[in-house]
Amino acid sequence: MEQRKKIAFLIAAHSDPPHLQRLVNALDADADFFIHIDRKQPIAPFTERINKPNVVFLTDRDRVKVYWGGFSQVQATLNLLKACMAAGDRRQVTYKKIVFLSGADYPIKNNDYIHRFFDEHRDTNFIRGMNITQxxxxxxxxxxxxxxxxxxxxxxxxxxxxxxxxxxxxxxxxxxxxxxxxTEQGNRMDVFHGSSWWALNSEVVRYILAQADRQNEACRYFRLSLASDEKFFHTVFFNSRYATSNQKGGEEPYVPYTSAFANLHLIDQSLQKWFGPEDFEAIRTSDKLFVRKVSSRHSVALLDRIDRELLRTNRSTE
Structure with a gap:
């Protein structure tokens, strides 16, 4: 049987080492993990729990201090993308999909389903957005x-x-x-907005990294903007030849809240809600792949039930 291609999971985390361990364990099937821990936090509580050959923690050289709303979130993501692509090149691996998650996420579909989903949508880039310039x-x-x-x-x-x-x-x-x-070439780029959490193909990731290196003006523009992580990647994508390769065939009409543009995540409209046991039915009937936000403090009973009934596992964080 032909070995299936791997998925690369990029994870941005700043707290809750037990949940990050549980998240990695839940997704650890034909996958590589690249993890950025906010440099304001000690990394040892995370690395002591997670020690696997397919898990790469960004080193202090590539870790950044992440501040809510700041460009630091974009820089941390770019560093994850660079580490992922460099590792893939070294290993001569082309990832099936490069999926960006937070440390407060969890799968609500099992790994076979997730792999089949990306196999069936191999050409699709899961990044929705609206034109906020217009x-x-x-x-x-x-x-x-x-x-x-x-x-x-x-x-x-x-x-x-x-x-x-x-x-x-x-x-x-x-x-x-x-x-x-x-741009430095004098070309106008409209600004687009969408969810921070997306899944892209390798060629699009390479394009974004190349643009980030070349388009210093774009980085300067977003460096002093609010919530650049919800705009930078979307602006580069929707001003490119890949703009119609997403799941909606291009940009969407204006909607005044970010959760409307969720890609693969079940996210509450407030963006602040911690999901708990009372939310299981909404999770069970969702067509999304992941839920956000969950934690070892607020969501253990829910996660245990997800493992038993949706992922069909009996998982431990230890």
Whole structure:
């Protein structure tokens, strides 16, 4: 029997080592894992629990301090993509799909189903998005037109908020960005927005990495924007020749909340809800592959039931 191609799972995590271990164990079937641990956190509690030949933790050289809303989230993801592609090249492996997850995710379909799903959609890139340049709404213009300073944190959370607010207000008295960007070649790029969590083919990942290296103007534009991780990758994708290769055949109409553009995840509209046992029926009937957000603090009973009834396993984190 021909060996099936591997899936690469990229995971961005900052807390909950027991759940990260459980997540890796749940997906560990013909898969490689590339994990970024927020550099603000010690990595040892994660590496002591997860020691497998197919798991790569980014080293301190490639780990970044991740701040909510900041470009640091984009940089951490780019570093994961680079590590994944470099490993694939060394091993002469072309991954079936490169799937970006958070450390608060969990599969709700078993591994055979996930592999079959990606086999049946081998040419599809799972990244949905809307054109927020054309939408021209106050909500998203605030995110991209203002110079917003989220890529730092002082010793005091209160002082951090005060300084950020001062910078955000003061700088934007004097200057604002357009709600589109211009490349160094003078080409206009509309800005797109969607969910942070996606699954892409290798050729698209290579294209994104090449654009990130070449398009310094794009990186500068998003470096001082809000929630760049929900815009940077989508903007590069939907301004490329791959724009119609996603599951919707291209961009979608404007909707004023991010969860509407979930790709493979069941996500609450608030983006903040922790799923628990009361949500099992919604998870069981979902056509998504993953649920977000779950944890070892809020969701153990739910995860145990997912293992028993959906994944058909009796899993332990130990």
């Amino acid at each position: 939408a021209n709404t106050a909500k998203y213009n605030y995110c991209i037109r203002n110079y917003l300073f989220f890529n730092f944190q002082l010793h005091s959370p209160i002082l951090t908020r005060i300084v950020r607010k001062f910078l955000n207000v003061t700088v934007n008295w004097f200057a604002r960005k357009p709600n589109h960007l211009l």
